[in-house]
Each structure stands twice: as structure tokens, then as C-alpha cells.
Amino acid sequence: MKVTTTASGHVTEPEPEHGSAAGSGSAAGARAAGTSSWRLLLGYVRPYWRVLLLGGVLSLVSSLAGLAMPLLAKGVVDAFGRDQSLAGPVLTLTVAVVLGAGIGALGRYVLERMGEGIVFSARRSLVGRMLRLRVSEVDRLKPGDLLSRVTSDTTLLRAVFTDGVVESVSSVFMLVGAIVMMAVMDGVLLAVTLAVLVLAGGLVGVVMPRIQRASVQAQEAVGEMGAVLDRVLQAFRTVKASGAEDREIAAVGDAAREARDRGVAVAWLSSIVGISAWVSAQLAFVAVLGVGGARVASGAMEVSSLIAFLLYLFFLVAPVGQLVQGFTQVQSGLAAVRRIREIEDLPAEEAAGAVPAPGTAPAGVVFDSVVFRYGDDRPVVHQDVSFTVPAGGMTALVGPSGAGKSTVFALLERFYEQQSGTVAVDGRDIRHWPLAELRAALGYVEQDAPVLDGSLRENLLFAAPEVAEDELRRILALTRLEDLVARLPEGLETKVGHRGVLLSGGERQRVAIARALLRRPRLLLLDEATSQLDAVNELRLREVIAEVARETTVLVIAHRLSTVTGADRIVVMEAGRVRAVGTHDELLTQDDLYRELAATQFLTSA
Numbered sequence: 001m002k003v004t005t006t007a008s009g010h011v012t013e014p015e016p017e018h019g020s021a022a023g024s025g026s027a028a029g030a031r032a033a034g035t036s037s038w039r040l041l042l043g044y045v046r047p048y049w050r051v052l053l054l055g056g057v058l059s060l061v062s063s064l065a066g067l068a069m070p071l072l073a074k075g076v077v078d079a080f081g082r083d084q085s086l087a088g089p090v091l092t093l094t095v096a097v098v099l100g101a102g103i104g105a106l107g108r109y110v111l112e113r114m115g116e117g118i119v120f121s122a123r124r125s126l127v128g129r130m131l132r133l134r135v136s137e138v139d140r141l142k143p144g145d146l147l148s149r150v151t152s153d154t155t156l157l158r159a160v161f162t163d164g165v166v167e168s169v170s171s172v173f174m175l176v177g178a179i180v181m182m183a184v185m186d187g188v189l190l191a192v193t194l195a196v197l198v199l200a201g202g203l204v205g206v207v208m209p210r211i212q213r214a215s216v217q218a219q220e221a222v223g224e225m226g227a228v229l230d231r232v233l234q235a236f237r238t239v240k241a242s243g244a245e246d247r248e249i250a251a252v253g254d255a256a257r258e259a260r261d262r263g264v265a266v267a268w269l270s271s272i273v274g275i276s277a278w279v280s281a282q283l284a285f286v287a288v289l290g291v292g293g294a295r296v297a298s299g300a301m302e303v304s305s306l307i308a309f310l311l312y313l314f315f316l317v318a319p320v321g322q323l324v325q326g327f328t329q330v331q332s333g334l335a336a337v338r339r340i341r342e343i344e345d346l347p348a349e350e351a352a353g354a355v356p357a358p359g360t361a362p363a364g365v366v367f368d369s370v371v372f373r374y375g376d377d378r379p380v381v382h383q384d385v386s387f388t389v390p391a392g393g394m395t396a397l398v399g400p401s402g403a404g405k406s407t408v409f410a411l412l413e414r415f416y417e418q419q420s421g422t423v424a425v426d427g428r429d430i431r432h433w434p435l436a437e438l439r440a441a442l443g444y445v446e447q448d449a450p451v452l453d454g455s456l457r458e459n460l461l462f463a464a465p466e467v468a469e470d471e472l473r474r475i476l477a478l479t480r481l482e483d484l485v486a487r488l489p490e491g492l493e494t495k496v497g498h499r500g501v502l503l504s505g506g507e508r509q510r511v512a513i514a515r516a517l518l519r520r521p522r523l524l525l526l527d528e529a530t531s532q533l534d535a536v537n538e539l540r541l542r543e544v545i546a547e548v549a550r551e552t553t554v555l556v557i558a559h560r561l562s563t564v565t566g567a568d569r570i571v572v573m574e575a576g577r578v579r580a581v582g583t584h585d586e587l588l589t590q591d592d593l594y595r596e597l598a599a600t601q602f603l604t605s606a
């Protein structure tokens with residue numbers, strides 16, 4: 001696939017040549033999507049073609065040994081009938097059985113190993129792609145569904161080449177071989193057999209497309225169940241506090257039931273195919289026994305040939321069953337590939353590569369006539385935003401909820417791109433910065449300061465794993481976290497738990513600041529927590545911000561009076577515009593909205 005990089009540094013890919021499975025209703029569209037799914041599937045198997053070939057050859061050799069078995073059995077019967085020694089034919093038969101089974105098992109192992117390799121590379125490439133998706137794309141996706149694409153859909157790829165392609169090829173080989181051998185034995189009996197089998201074949205042809213549709217729906221249902229479950233786990237405490245457990249259990253149960261129903265539909269259709277293959281084989285067996293018995297009685301056929309023919313007939317049953325199973329596996333695999341491809345087709349950011357050191361000098365920011373909306377169908381969030389943050393010191397952004405303050409940070413990090421206007425960091429349009437370098441120059445502390453599952457040390461070094469111990473100690477002192485480290489049972493190595501449950505809100509915020517500072521940002525973006533902090537934490541946070549502002553530029557979305565009074569300048573935003581800029585004292589006299597904000601929102605935490 002051709003990938004191009006735009007002037008802005010964004011990687012763009014051509015529109016998918018074919019509509020996705022969900023999008024294309026027409027038969028031609030579905031065919032085209034099928035073709036490209038195959039191409040994608042082949043892409044996964046390409047690195048393993050030698051292994052696939054080896055596995056395929058081993059399976060074929062094992063099938064050949066299987067095909068020889070009835071002939072060798074006929075040899076045993078003939079030797080018995082002619083009063084010859086049985087040792088030779090029995091030994092040959094035994095060797096063929098043992099060798100055939102051994103080679104078959106080895107072939108199976110080789111293919112299964114390859115299947116695991118394919119799942120591994122599909123997962124690696126999908127996760128690699130997922131983490132590079134643009135934030136705007138991920139906003140639209142459901143995390144649970146994404147998870148199921150990485151965990152469950154990729155698993156289905158394993159069986160495509162093992163149970164699917166190779167088994168099907170060796171089944172066709174067995175089938176053709178058995179039919180040829182049957183033709184050699186007795187043409188009349190073959191005609192009887194084929195007449196019965198063609199009837200079953202027609203039924204299978206009708207059911208197969210339904211199996212394909214049901215497989216896609218089954219996988220979508222599993223994805224949906226993941227999405228519902230994720231919703232519950234994300235808001236676990238809210239679910240409990242709202243007494244909504246029963247309703248949510250029912251919702252997840254509904255999704256699970258849907259997944260079960262779709263799975264049952266696949267099983268039902270597969271069993272129709274399986275049973276018709278089995279019944280037709282039995283019918284063929286009875287017919288062959290009747291007609292063959294008559295032919296043996298009339299002397300037109302030897303009894304050993306009838307026995308060998310019947311054995312070949314039994315040989316037909318297994319490959320037909322495998323073909324059916326193989327076809328189902330391939331259908332599920334293709335459906336999985338389509339779901340994986342939907343993610344791989346989404347626009348991604350440029351790859352990080354080596355990040356040049358962004359320097360350490362504080363960087364300024366300029367927003368110039370920025371207009372931005374989150375999507376074409378969304379309202380304009382930044383109507384016309386212009387302001388300047390000089391390098392060094394602290395600038396506070398204030399304004400009512402929904403004014404567009406957090407969006408300023410999202411644009412600076414280039415999570416989204418403005419529709420018009422310019423955003424510059426250190427005098428350079430951010431679209432001209434290599435993305436990784438830009439992000440390395442910024443430290444970003446989110447409002448809810450997420451803590452990742454792992455130790456406190458892992459959390460602190462998340463953005464800068466190579467940082468020296470003295471620098472870590474310096475930042476711990478700067479962010480007033482030394483007490484916390486001393487208090488935790490295992491110090492820095494203490495597991496802070498999923499979502500940082502061991503830490504208070506204020507501590508979480510300071511851990512997030514320390515994490516950002518350890519990367520030595522030239523500009524710290526701090527979205528202050530709105531939650532109330534106790535007096536000690538409030539004071540510590542204020543000291544930390546003031547001290548950091550001596551080293552670098554700090555742009556803080558402020559929710560506390562104590563923060564804004566310490567700021568060198570304050571930018572007041574309202575409804576997607578900047579309405580005033582000044583110091584606290586200036587704005588108190590000049591700007592009504594600021595005076596009101598200071599009197600209401602900020603006053604509680606003076």
C-alpha cells in the first residue's frame with residue numbers, strides 16, 4: 001500500500017480500494033472486499049511460505065500413505081485368499097500406517113507453529129497500528145471492540161492456513177485420489193457413489209454463503225460484547241454507586257446472548273452441512289454395498305475389490321468433513337481479516353523514529369486566529385483564538401466550562417488539527433515540527449492525571465525511561481513527592497495499582513507533573529484538577545508550579561484562585577474566543593467575566 005506524508009507531516013493513505021465488509025452491499029463490492037481480504041491474509045503468511053510448503057508437503061505425504069492403505073489392505077485380503085504368506089503385506093501395511101501417522105503429526109505441528117506465528121505478527125502489527133492512530137479516529141471507536149479485534153479476531157487467523165487452506169488442499173487431494181482409485185476399481189460403483197454425493201454437494205453449496213454471513217455476525221457480536229463490558233469496567237464505581245449492577249449485568253448478558261446466538265447459527269449451519277455429508281456417505285455406502293454385492297455375486301467384481309472400494313468410500317467421508325470445516329475456518333478468517341483491516345485502513349500519525357533532543361530552553365506559544373471544530377458535524381469550538389505565551393514564567397488559561405481551554409492543549413499536542421489559523425511553539429508552526437520532537441518538547445499533565453498499572457517508579461519514568469537516579473531524586477524533591485515515597489511500603493517500587501488507587505488526587509497530580517518534568521519539557525501544559533485538594537496539597541501544588549515556572553514555560557488551565565494569583569499573565573477565554581489578557585489585578589478591574597469567575601469559581605480555594 002502506498003503511504004504518503006503530507007507537508008504537515010501527517011501520514012496519509014489512499015482510500016481503501018474496496019469498501020469494507022460493512023460498507024459494501026453489492027455482490028461486486030463484497031467480491032472485491034473478499035479479494036483484498038485474501039491479499040491481506042496472504043501478506044500475513046508470506047514470511048512463512050517455506051514452512052507452509054513444508055507443512056503442506058508433509059500433510060500430502062501423510063494423505064498419500066492414507067490413500068495407499070485400502071490398496072495394501074486389498075493386498076492382505078488377496079494374499080489370504082491365495083494362501084500366500086501374510087508377513088510381507090501386513091508389514092507393509094503396518095509401516096504405511098505408522099509412517100503416515102507420524103508424518104501427519106509432524107505436518108500438523110509445523111502448521112500449528114506457523115499459525116501461532118501468524119497470530120503473533122498480526123497482533124504485533126495491529127497493536128503497532130492502533131497506538132499510532134490519530135486521536136480523532138480513536139475517539140470514534142469503542143475500546144472494548146478494539147480489544148476484541150486484537151485478542152479474539154487475530155486468533156481466528158491461526159486456523160485459516162492450518163485447518164483451512166492446507167487441510168482443504170490435502171482433502172481435495174485425498175478426494176481426487178480416492179475417486180481415481182475407485183474408478184480404477186469399478187466404474188459402475190463410482191457412478192453410484194457420485195450420484196449420491198452430488199445431491200449432498202448441492203445442499204452444501206446453498207448453505208455455505210450463510211455460514212460466511214453468520215461468521216461475520218458472530219465476530220461482530222463478540223466485539224460488541226467487549227464494548228459493553230469495557231463501558232462497565234471504565235465506570236465501575238459509578239455503576240456500583242448508581243446501583244446499576246443488575247441492569248449492566250443484563251446488558252452484558254444481552255450482548256453475550258447475541259454472541260452465543262450468532263455462534264449457534266454458525267454451529268447449526270455447519271452441522272447441517274456435516275450431517276448431509278455424513279448421510280450421503282452412508283447412503284452411498286448402502287447403495288455401493290447393494291450394487292457391489294450383486295456385481296460380486298454375478299462375478300463381475302472380486303470381493304477384495306469391493307472391500308477396497310468400500311474402504312475408499314469411507315476415505316471420502318473424512319476429507320469431505322475436513323473440506324466443510326476448512327471452508328468454515330477460512331470464512332471466519334476472512335471475516336476476521338476484514339475487521340482487522342478496518343483498523344489498518346484508518347489514518348495514522350507519522351511513525352516516531354529517533355527523537356532529536358528538543359533542547360531545554362523554555363519555549364513560547366502563539367495562537368493566531370485559530371478556528372477549530374472536532375468534526376464536520378460538530379459545532380465550532382475555537383471561533384477565532386489568538387493569544388501569546390512568552391517563553392518562561394507561568395500563564396494561566398481561565399474561562400467557563402466549555403470555553404475551549406482543554407482544546408488549546410489538544411491542538412498544541414497535535415491530537416487534532418485546526419481548520420484555519422496557526423499554532424506556533426518556539427516561533428515555529430507546529431505543523432512543521434516532526435511530531436515526536438514536538439511532543440518531546442511538551443510536558444502534558446491531564447486533568448484526571450491517569451496513573452498506569454505498575455510501580456511508582458514505572459509511572460514516573462514512563463515518558464523518560466533512561467533518566468538518571470539523581471535527576472529522579474531532584475524531580476521528586478521539586479514535586480514534593482519525597483514524603484510519599486518514604487511513606488509507601490516499598491518506596492518507589494510500590495505498586496500503585498490500577499488507576500493509582502493508592503494515591504490521593506493531589507498526589508496523582510504531582511506524580512503526573514513529575515512524570516512530565518522528567519522528560520525536561522520546554523513547555524509544561526498543566527490541566528489543573530477541578531477536585532478539591534486539602535490545604536497541604538493545595539500549597540504543595542502551588543509551590544511546585546511556581547518552582548517549575550522558573551525552569552520552563554508553564555501554561556496552566558487554572559481552576560483555583562491560588563493558581564491564578566501566582567500567574568505572570570492570565571488569558572480569559574469564553575465561548576471559543578479570548579476576551580481578555582492581563583494580570584490578576586488588571587483583570588479584576590477590567591474584565592467583568594474574570595471578576596465573576598474570581599468571585600465564584602475560584603474563591604473557595606483561596
Ligand SMILES: Nc1ncnc2c1ncn2[C@@H]1O[C@H](COP(=O)(O)OP(=O)(O)OP(=O)(O)O)[C@@H](O)[C@H]1O
Nearest residue numbers: 139374378381399400401402403404405406407408
Ligand atoms: N474529543 C472531543 N470530541 C468532540 N467534542 C469535544 C471533544 N472534546 C471537547 N469537545 C467539546 O468541545 C467544547 C470545548 O471543550 P473543552 O474541553 O476545550 O472546554 P474547557 O474550556 O476545557 O472546559 P472544562 O473547563 O469544562 O474542561 C465542549 O463543548 C466539548 O463538548
